[in-house]
Amino acid sequence: MRKKVEKANPASVGAKIHPSADVAKSAKVGKGTEIWNDVKVRDGAEIGTNCMIHKGVYIDEDVQVGNSVKIQVGASIFKGVTIEDGAFIGPHVCFTNDKNPRAINPDGSNKKANDWKISKTLVKYGASIGANATILPGITVGKWALVGAGAVVTRDIPDFAIVVGSPAKVVGFANEEGKIVKRV
Numbered sequence: 267m268r269k270k271v272e273k274a275n276p277a278s279v280g281a282k283i284h285p286s287a288d289v290a291k292s293a294k295v296g297k298g299t300e301i302w303n304d305v306k307v308r309d310g311a312e313i314g315t316n317c318m319i320h321k322g323v324y325i326d327e328d329v330q331v332g333n334s335v336k337i338q339v340g341a342s343i344f345k346g347v348t349i350e351d352g353a354f355i356g357p358h359v360c361f362t363n364d365k366n367p368r369a370i371n372p373d374g375s376n377k378k379a380n381d382w383k384i385s386k387t388l389v390k391y392g393a394s395i396g397a398n399a400t401i402l403p404g405i406t407v408g409k410w411a412l413v414g415a416g417a418v419v420t421r422d423i424p425d426f427a428i429v430v431g432s433p434a435k436v437v438g439f440a441n442e443e444g445k446i447v448k449r450v
Contacts, residue, residue, distance in 0.1 A: 281313075293325075296333065314351065326363075338397070346384040346403065353389045356397040356415065361387055363403045390425070392442060399434075410442050 280297030283289055287305040295301065296315035307313065307325045314333035319325070323337050326344045332351035337343070339357045346363040349355065363384050370376055385403030389395065393407045396415035401407065406422045413419060414430035423429050428438040428446065438449040 320357075332391075347387045347389070349389045350391045350393075352392045354394040355389070356395055356399065358398045359395050359401070360399075361401045361403075363387065365403050393423075394444070410440065412440050412444060 278289065278293070278295035281295040281299045281301065283295065283301045284303040284305070286303045287301045287307070289295060289301065289307040290309040290311070292309045293307045293311045295307070295313045296317065298316040299313055299319065301307065301319045302321045304321055305319050305323045308327040310328040311325045313319065313325070313331040314335065316334045317331060318336045320337060320339045322340045324342045325331070328345055329343050330348040332349055332353065334351055335349055335353050335355070337355040341355050341357065341359045343349070343355070343361050344363040347361045364382055365385055368377060371381060387401060387403060387405050389407045390409040392410040395401065395407065395413040396417065398415055399413050399417045399419065401419045405419055407413065407419070408423050408425035408427060410426050411423045412428045413423065413434065414428070416432070417430055417434040418432040419429065420433040424436070426439045426441070427436045428440050429436055436450055438446050441447050
């Protein structure tokens with residue numbers, strides 16, 4: 267019996283994609299990027315070069331991921347999110363994208379795709395988001411910012427800020443190496 271050979275997605279040539287990963291044909295994956303087992307990458311998503319996408323990550327439609335980004339186990343990145351170069355997304359981080367989520371309309375009918383209002387979220391260059399953090403919709407995480415594990419981010423985070431807690435509050439500022447330069 268001959269083994270079926272599928273054509274490689276030309277937009278993903280040079281990437282290492284585990285056989286159990288489900289990467290949409292319209293997704294683009296940059297050279298040198300590794301996508302591990304049980305990852306889902308949906309239509310229109312773009313992942314840059316030299317990224318590391320760990321086990322069980324979900325990347326929704328049209329999500330934009332820059333170059334040299336590391337996304338840890340079980341992170342959920344929903345439509346409307348852009349992650350710039352060099353960012354770190356910790357294990358089980360969850361990005362939300364709708365400020366008023368509902369399963370049904372007021373008349374009881376099921377919501378359809380065009381009933382949702384997607385808010386844009388931006389993670390800037392070099393930012394790090396710790397394990398189990400939740401990022402609410404419409405947020406900007408500043409350049410080189412550090413989000414503590416388990417934080418619930420409800421407002422924009424300035425460049426270089428360190429935030430912790432629920433809701434997340436600025437407790438200091440760090441440099442590009444992640445060293446604290448000022449406590450608040």
